[in-house]
Amino acid sequence: MRIDGPAKPDFHLQDIDGRNVPLKAFKGRTVLVHFFATSCEPCREELPALNRFLSRSAANASVVAISVAEVDPRVKRFLQQSPVNFPVLLDRDRTIAKSWKISTLPTTYILDANMKPMLVVEADFPWDKVDVESATGKLIMRKVR
Amino acid sequence: MGEAIMNFNRRDILKAGAAVSLVAGLPRHGVAQGAFSPQPGAWREFQIVTRLEIANAKGKTQAWIPVSSVNEKDWVKSSASQWTTNGKAGAKRDPKYAAGLVHVEWADEQAAPVIEVTSNIKVRDRAIDLSKPGNAEALSAAERKLYLGATELIPTGGIVKETSDRAVKGAKSDLEKARAIYEWVVENTFRDAKVRGCGIGDIASMLKTGNMGGKCADINALYVGLARAAGLPARDVYGLRIAPSKFGYKSLGAGSAVISKAQHCRSEVYLAGLGWVPVDPADVRKVALEEPPANLTIDDPKVVAARKVLFGSWETNWLAYNFAHDVALPGSSGPKLGFLMYPQAETASVRLDCLDPDNFKYTITSKELTAA
Numbered sequence: 001m002r003i004d005g006p007a008k009p010d011f012h013l014q015d016i017d018g019r020n021v022p023l024k025a026f027k028g029r030t031v032l033v034h035f036f037a038t039s040c041e042p043c044r045e046e047l048p049a050l051n052r053f054l055s056r057s058a059a060n061a062s063v064v065a066i067s068v069a070e071v072d073p074r075v076k077r078f079l080q081q082s083p084v085n086f087p088v089l090l091d092r093d094r095t096i097a098k099s100w101k102i103s104t105l106p107t108t109y110i111l112d113a114n115m116k117p118m119l120v121v122e123a124d125f126p127w128d129k130v131d132v133e134s135a136t137g138k139l140i141m142r143k144v145r
Numbered sequence: 146m147g148e149a150i151m152n153f154n155r156r157d158i159l160k161a162g163a164a165v166s167l168v169a170g171l172p173r174h175g176v177a178q179g180a181f182s183p184q185p186g187a188w189r190e191f192q193i194v195t196r197l198e199i200a201n202a203k204g205k206t207q208a209w210i211p212v213s214s215v216n217e218k219d220w221v222k223s224s225a226s227q228w229t230t231n232g233k234a235g236a237k238r239d240p241k242y243a244a245g246l247v248h249v250e251w252a253d254e255q256a257a258p259v260i261e262v263t264s265n266i267k268v269r270d271r272a273i274d275l276s277k278p279g280n281a282e283a284l285s286a287a288e289r290k291l292y293l294g295a296t297e298l299i300p301t302g303g304i305v306k307e308t309s310d311r312a313v314k315g316a317k318s319d320l321e322k323a324r325a326i327y328e329w330v331v332e333n334t335f336r337d338a339k340v341r342g343c344g345i346g347d348i349a350s351m352l353k354t355g356n357m358g359g360k361c362a363d364i365n366a367l368y369v370g371l372a373r374a375a376g377l378p379a380r381d382v383y384g385l386r387i388a389p390s391k392f393g394y395k396s397l398g399a400g401s402a403v404i405s406k407a408q409h410c411r412s413e414v415y416l417a418g419l420g421w422v423p424v425d426p427a428d429v430r431k432v433a434l435e436e437p438p439a440n441l442t443i444d445d446p447k448v449v450a451a452r453k454v455l456f457g458s459w460e461t462n463w464l465a466y467n468f469a470h471d472v473a474l475p476g477s478s479g480p481k482l483g484f485l486m487y488p489q490a491e492t493a494s495v496r497l498d499c500l501d502p503d504n505f506k507y508t509i510t511s512k513e514l515t516a517a
Binding site for chain 2 (some may be wrong): 035037039040041042043068069071072073074077092093094097098102103104105106122123124
């Protein structure tokens with residue numbers, strides 16, 4: 001993980017149902033912006049963990065996943081088999097991935113309530129071990145017995 | 146030496162630019178299936194038939210089928226394609242690379258859209274005598290610019306340039322540089338199980354992640370990018386294996402007349418006096434990975450033999466579709482393709498998954514027509 005400073009470029013991407021979704025729709029609380037591809041093995045393993053993270057943290061955080069350079073039917077087929085409860089957007093031509101300087105999948109940016117990057121994780125991550133602190137919106141380690 | 150390199154951390158290798166030629170000095174073992182030595186001989190003629198069917202077509206449905214469109218007097222002659230379809234089809238060419246394809250559109254209410262494209266080609270093996278540069282035709286300024294330039298998936302600056310500089314360090318001539326890059330790619334493009342994570346499809350992210358064990362299009366794109374970064378015009382050649390290897394390499398040929406999944410990308414580097422030199426580091430890695438009994442070491446005789454030959458020679462049991470990158474499919478509002486090596490289709494303006502057999506069915510067959 002590392003701290004990442006300047007604001008990331010805004011975007012409008014379609015979700016898997018064809019609806020246009022702007023990044024600013026997630027402003028107001030901590031949001032995890034997760035870049036992935038269904039063809040990437042660690043990505044496939046990480047999405048369910050993000051789903052569980054959202055289940056615990058829905059009051060304090062949002063998750064949005066961005067499929068990079070994949071055709072719609074492939075992503076839909078994957079989600080039919082492994083459904084998630086957060087929006088999945090389609091960066092079909094890598095424009096957003098490139099503007100955010102993503103070179104590794106999976107990569108997750110954690111933005112604060114004002115869309116400022118707090119952290120970036122350029123690898124798969126054990127999301128079952130973190131929560132979002134309600135007061136600050138920051139990630140904290142879970143006390144797992 | 147090969148074993149020692151493989152024990153280094155992957156990123157250390159990239160930093161050190163360990164580009165070594167292992168070919169000289171290794172024992173010359175005969176390959177069980179006979180010497181691998183493609184040489185230009187008799188022309189072989191093949192007929193390739195691509196049949197495509199769209200299941201669950203909705204609204205506007207269209208497809209694009211790549212066809213052999215490369216013509217080089219020494220090794221490949223592509224004839225015009227014919228087709229039958231219940232749609233409306235025409236031959237088109239990409240304006241930048243002259244990549245040929247058949248574009249077909251079906252009426253909205255057309256049930257069971259189908260097209261069958263038949264193409265004839267003639268090919269023969271290639272082998273360049275690298276010790277005897279001759280009077281190969283010079284590249285035009287436009288060609289030089291095209292084949293030195295960056296593409297969406299093949300950037301030539303940043304980490305690509307840094308890696309290229311390290312790979313060619315000490316090389317004195319363009320031929321030495323081209324070979325140094327070839328050896329570097331062969332040495333470094335293996336799948337390291339400890340590397341998790343994937344790139345986003347371009348060669349820069351491949352180098353940054355250290356996830357180097359990609360398919361032929363990834364490995365040969367890496368060769369092309371490193372060569373271009375070193376100032377050597379280079380290009381991918383996207384194509385399809387059409388026959389078994391006559392040298393007995395099971396991994397380097399089509400296993401049957403059905404070649405729907407036999408797509409294969411190769412590469413070429415331009416050297417003054419020699420012209421376009423065929424190279425294929427991806428096939429060296431394929432031999433290592435897949436030639437029975439599989440998972441061969443880099444110093445296995447079969448791998449060594451392939452490695453010696455695949456800088457400067459190709460067995461041309463393979464057709465060349467095109468050299469194209471960043472292909473805009475005519476009539477599509479979808480994204481450009483990094484390359485065109487598979488049939489493509491859209492229905493209701495949604496690009497279909499060319500790897501989804503339930504909804505996008507295509508069969509490609511190969512038949513040799515050469516007189517016995």
